[in-house]
Amino acid sequence: MRVFFSTLALCLTASFAQAQCGGSFSGFVNGLKDEAASRGHDRQSVDQFFGSVRQDPKVIAADRRQGVFQLPFTDFARRLISSGRINTGKSKARQYDAVFDRIEREFGVSRGVLLAFWAFETDYGSFQGDFNTLNALVTLSHDCRRPELFRPQIFAALKLFENGDFDPRRTTGAWAGEIGMVQMLPQDILDNGVDGDGDGHVSLKTSAPDALMSGGKMLQHLGWRAGEPWLQEVSVPDNLDWSQTGLRTTKPAAEWAAKGVTPRHGQIAGTLPASLILPQGRKGPAFLAYPNFRVYFEWNQSFTYVLTAAYFANRLEGGPVFDAGNPEQGLSGEQMKRLQQKLSQRGYDVGEIDGILGAGTRAAVQDVQQQLGLPADAWPTPALLNAL
Template identity: 65%
Template sequence: MRRAAPLALLAALGAAPLAAQDSAPCGGDFGTFLQGVEAEAVASGIDPATASAFVAGLGPDPEVIAADRRQGVFQLDFLTFSRRLISQDRIDRGRAMADRHATTFDRIEAEYGVPRGVLLAFWAFETDYGAVQGDFGTLDALATLAHDCRRPELFRPQLVAAAELFAMGEIDHATTGAWAGEIGQVQMLPADILENGRDGDGDGRIDLKGSAPDALMSGGAMLQALGWRADEPWLVEVTVPDGLDWASTGLNHPRPVANWAAAGVAARDGALPGGGPGTGLEARLLLPQGRNGPAFLAYPNFDVYFEWNQSFVYVTTAAYFATRLMGAPIYLAGDPDPGLSGEQMIALQEKLVARGHDVGGVDGILGERTREAVQVEQQRLGLPADAWPTPALLGAL
């Protein structure tokens, strides 16, 4: 997971804990761990005295571990998640921000090809347009997560990158941010700041916390580096015919847009982007809550969202919100079949794992791997293979 649940998102949704997990650290003695970090920092080219000063002030933060285990918001279904997170007030403020920073957004679109709605949605979800940036000690948070057993492979490099920013005078032990070590208005990790930090307001420094132009330009640069393709869509709401082959849906089934059009898939608002001859664009038909709920075509740019955050429900909501900020209508919610509770989802994942499926962890979260496994079992059982798990499927398994 590239990024964790943003603070503004957790505040809006009211985070519930996930199932209990072993929280014992895997890094051994914390002091010995810091000695290794110091040696790694020196090996990366940081002055030994600076590396020593960097690790000298670090300590574990149990509140960070508690926050890391408290990401049950991702167990919510798409309709619930998006309705709680997207309000008319948040849309209105986003459009006001687009007007206020129009010059910056014009530069971002010209230099990086990222539409303003995409960055506005991240800005809103990550920090509520800069208002909720977090008060965790950034360096302690990174050290805690790098030492912890759950994702050290993600956070150890970020801690060393933070040492580089420390050596440059960009951050210090008083720097604060999100519990997972992200900094600033669009919540960037240290390695991303080193690679993509930009001086958007021209004052000669990169201030991701206090300068919206700096934060937005940096976010645009990062999205381009992650593979954003200019002048292409990311998500388009569609209508689908009743007789569609549901097994052809899902993020693992790309097809040319023209093929989707030939199968009766139509844009709800206007023509399907990339549906003309010679465009070469492919898309996946995304049914977040099955064949009776909202339907979207997800284009290649949609994949970039998963580089920002690997939660399926967060990514889909952020991509949809970006289209709303760009003028798209409210989705057609439809009448989805009832889904599963968190406990039922865990039971389903256990059954899928027992059948040999890799669901990416039994966590009660309907991620893309779980959806793919559900679709396979739906096909096997002769059920509509729309990747939406229901009590009927759980009973059949």
């Protein structure tokens, strides 16, 4: 499920960003071997590590196929969240209560947050992906679409191999190279791996304590703030200035309350900065997003996935089912692509024309709505598309 990559994978050196790609696959692998040797790795270990690597066309096919992220929030959330997943999450919380206590004490990450990731990434470890990890990383590095994302992960996997924690022939995971119950990239494992069960190894595939502790440390490393909320469902008044909504605008939560925003559960954290997000416009669900919510984007960069994971974390800790409201009709995938093309022609940076309502498209929609005198709630509708 993690098809948008962690910021750790994006923080690359200029040499990696300019890494070669394409050409003969065998020649590409030989180049990787030479680079590994130049980094000081033993040549025999390098040859052993790369000895079984193969190009995997199924990885490229998976990279191009991300249609699930075209779903609106309510549909996406209902697809991922079931009573079975909620019940299993509560059971896992009881089973690993001591581990979660330790995570909350050492890293400040609430158990619902990690339970939600565990559920969405691998269904609590039951399916962790069956792609050979090294094949996936080398295939994606050879592909010229985003080699700078994946090439560093190959050398991180090599270090794990030298530590005895990676088998180039047998280690499997997601198509994009993530490993284990909470799906972490090799560099993330090197930086944040924790031996939670005390056996001397970091085994994210077979040890829930290792996986959960590592996930908690990674979130802390990414900026998680202990003891603070991440997302809170709210109700909004009809006369709000919709142009102030979205992640681009942050106000003290108390200021949102003064404008008539009211919590559906608990109390508004008045002293914390917060953004008011409307995933399906002013007539759909509404949430206050606190600073911890932004940390989710360091794990995954899909707005819909992040919002669903944050909401599910609340549900696992006793929060209510969100009020779906009555949002205006949205756009189909093809309509969204047409909208993105029109926005791009107007000079907006919407990223790839992929039919996904990402941050760039939302920001552009909100600007254009203001220009056209429409409610600027960042929710694209057929009426907006026709107006353009």
